[in-house]
Amino acid sequence: MANSESRVAGHVTVYSVSGCPHCLQAKAALGALGLPVCDIDVGHDDALRTRLQELTGSSTVPQIFFNNVYVGRNEHLQNLSPKALQRLVHMVREEPVPTDTTPLPAEISPESGQRNARVLAHTASELTEALRNVILKLYSGHLSTDGKSVDYRAMSESPWFKHYCELTVQLQWAELISLSGExxxxxxxxxxxxxxxxxxxxxxxxxxMWQRYRFFNYVSYLIGGEVFTLQDIENGVLRGNRKGVTQLLKPFSNNDPRLQVALPEVEPLIHFALNHGVKGCPPIKVYTPQQDIKGQLHTAAEAFLESRDGCMVDGVKGEVKLSQIFKWYKVDFGGADEKLLNWVVDHMGQSEKKSQLKSLLSARNVKVSYLFYDWSTNSTD
Structure with a gap:
């Protein structure tokens, strides 16, 4: 009979040191699950240990990854809920480890273990509010005033970034079902x-384009016991489980537990809030559920449509040039050009541009084309 591990697509990576009792306990627990373990000894390799610290923010061992999803240290493994552990085991059994990506951790520090018990006692709303507040602090010092550029180098050294990463580890225990729609x-x-x-x-x-495809399909957090990639969040949750630009299938199947947290239908306004890390995107802002989230998103849409990146109207040529966002997600804005342009008019602020567009629509003589999309990184460097 073939070894059961031969049928497992992925594996668990454990960064360890020989003789470490916590490492031995973690590997024993993983072995009991029947999962293949890639054990990487960092005890005699300073360069590897430095890389481990870069990946996780800590040189403490063991450090554990299920495929490319960071779980944490031995105590984090032992404290996983049965639901979270089941989902991770299923992922390792069914999905291969991406060959051209590095595991992405939600970082923790050696002293953050004592915080865990306190955070676990918090509600999902309290945890998400704590994250929002830390993100605000992080952005205030490292975003340009217009929200279009990020000082990545300085941010990586910020204590607020370290604190943010500590909090993201706690997302694995968040009960998302308890959150309101806003x-x-x-x-x-x-x-x-x-x-x-x-x-x-x-x-x-x-x-x-290939690097971006891999990035958005594999960069992920463990949230509420489920793995959410960037694609899962955008297309599965925020677009009401619609196929993405490069996807052949919907992100979530009918029996996928993540479908429970997906929006009941697509919310087109999210396209003016999501930033993919490039210059062509709308600016980065932090959104607050207690302050009319739809109103905040409507304001973001107005600002983007007023900019030259979002919309340009040529009354003489009878032409409207829109961001490529409207082309990629045209179905979210009604599908046909007429419905798309009516959506745009309805979500523009009062301006000369809006008046020109309304005149073109009234004359039923308007051509739609799409602007150049700037894929260069939004780094300030």
Whole structure:
């Protein structure tokens, strides 16, 4: 009979030191699950230990990854809920480890263990609010005033970034079902934008279409016992489980537990809040569920449509040039050009541009084209 591990697509990576009791306990627990373990001894390799610290923010061992999803130290493994552990085991059994990506951690520090018990006692709303407040602090010192550029180098050295990473470890225990619709919308927008930055800091900014595809399909957090990639958050949760630009299938199947936290239907306004780490995107902001989240998103849409990156109207040529965002997600804005343009008019602020567009629509003589999209990184460097 073939070894059961031969049928497992992925594996668990454990960074350890020979003779470490916590490492031995973790590997014994993983062995009992029947999962293949890639044991990497960092005890006699200073360069590897330095890389481990860069990946996780800590040189403490063991450090454990299920495929490319960071779980943490031995105590984090032992304290996983049965649901979270089941999902991780299933992922390792069914999905291979991406060959061209590095595991992306949500960092923790050696002293953060004592915080865990306190955070675990918090509600999901309290945890998401704590994350929002830390993200605000982080952005205030390292974003340009218009929210379009990020000082990645300085941010990576910020104590607020370290604190943010500590909090993201606690996301694995968050009960997302308890969040209201407004809280869920703000939480997933904020965590998406922060996860893009986290990924850029740890893996470097993707530069080619293939690198971007891999980045958005594998950079992930463990949230509420489920793995959420950037694609899962954008297309599965915020777009009401619609296929993405490069996807052949919906992100979540009918029996996928993550479907429970997906929005009941697509919210087109999210496209003016999500930032993919490039210059063509709308600016990065932090959204607050207690302050009319839809109103905040409407304001973001107005600002983007007023900018030259979002919309340009040529009354003489009878032409409207829109961001490529409207082309990629045209179905979210009604599908046909007429419905798309009516959506744009309805979400523009009072301006000369809006008046020109309304005149063109009234004359039923308007051509739609799409602007150049700037894929260069939004780094200030």
């Amino acid at each position: 809280e869920k919308l703000a939480f997933f927008i904020n965590i998406y934008n922060a996860l893009v930055i986290h990924g850029n800091l740890r893996l470097s900014c993707p530069k080619t």
